Amino acid sequence: MERNRNFYRLSALIIILILILASLILFGSYRLSVQYFRLFFHVISVFLFVMAVIMLLGFFGVGNIMKRNMESGKKSSFLTRIALRYFIPLLLSLSSLFNRYKDDVRQIFIKANNKFVISSVKKVPKEKILVILPHCLQNSECRQRIRSGLNECIQCSRCNLGGIKEIVKNHGVDAEIATGGTSARKIIQDKKPQFVIAVACERDLTSGLMDVKGIPVYGILNQRPNGPCKDTFVDIIEIEKAIEHFSL
Ligand code: SF4
Known part of the structure; x- marks a missing residue:
């Protein structure tokens, strides 16, 4: 308020x-x-x-x-x-x-x-939906190399990425990890999705929403109890609800 x-x-x-x-x-x-x-x-x-x-x-x-x-x-x-x-x-x-x-x-x-x-936005085919996640969601002590995608996450439950991997797999949507705003924009350029669900902090999400033209982006804020860019969290139910709401 x-x-x-x-x-x-x-x-x-x-x-x-x-x-x-x-x-x-x-x-x-x-x-x-x-x-x-x-x-x-x-x-x-x-x-x-x-x-x-x-x-x-x-x-x-x-x-x-x-x-x-x-x-x-x-x-x-x-x-x-x-x-x-x-x-x-x-x-x-x-x-x-x-x-x-x-x-x-x-x-x-x-x-x-x-x-x-x-x-x-009307519903979009699920294979045209892209979920972009910030790398800081990964637990800082995790040794899995997940920068290029969630495949290597072994779902040990120490961070949200394991749960998100399950959700995107169950719904058949694509997910990528971005190391920052530039990387997120490059991923969008390369993948050419019809709809993006982006997770980030206020600053990155705002600049991303203003920069991406022609593709609707639904933004979800992450929580940062350990300070910026370290061991952040996101409400994975909100991600799932967004996927369900927008996918055909
Ligand atoms: S859930 Fe995945 S990314 Fe997170 S700590 Fe475990 S293996 Fe690493």
Whole structure:
């Protein structure tokens, strides 16, 4: 709840700042006597007002999608698209700039993206679904070489990979281990799936969701009780539910 509140606070603050700036510049443009300066300020104020409108639409788009029931299957609205394409990426840049609320905004983005994917993606043949997992899910004391896939995992139950191996085998979907964002993108390029279920931290998942174009990606956050990138965990039931929901 607190994270959602921070997200809405940051959004409202940015929209108000843009509106104030736009109003000030518009006011200044009427007070200045030099014609070109007026024109310049007019252009800037129009640009800022347009930005403020996009931000407002995006803000309502996020509110709209967050209120929805995930199973509703309603078509995503124009506002949702504006929110995912323009509003949240802009918020993410600003939160990175000020180094505040980054993970809050990222989590909202991931949730909104997942709801959008649920409402817009029809079922996909199971062999066209790819599950991408971060290498940090593997127990750090495990000596099995699993970087190139789950085949060598002997399912000793010391980490989630054994359970995930079972799930993907039972459902006939492909799974790969990625060592980072670049490796995940390369795997997607090489395998050309129709649908991706990606497990990662807020940062990697967000950048992946923004970078992958044309292929829907459903994101699942990992948990990091041992710090970043070490012996992480994931809710394997959530992976299984996602596979069942999206596979034909
Ligand atoms: S479940 Fe697999 S990957 Fe995890 S520790 Fe055991 S053998 Fe290694």
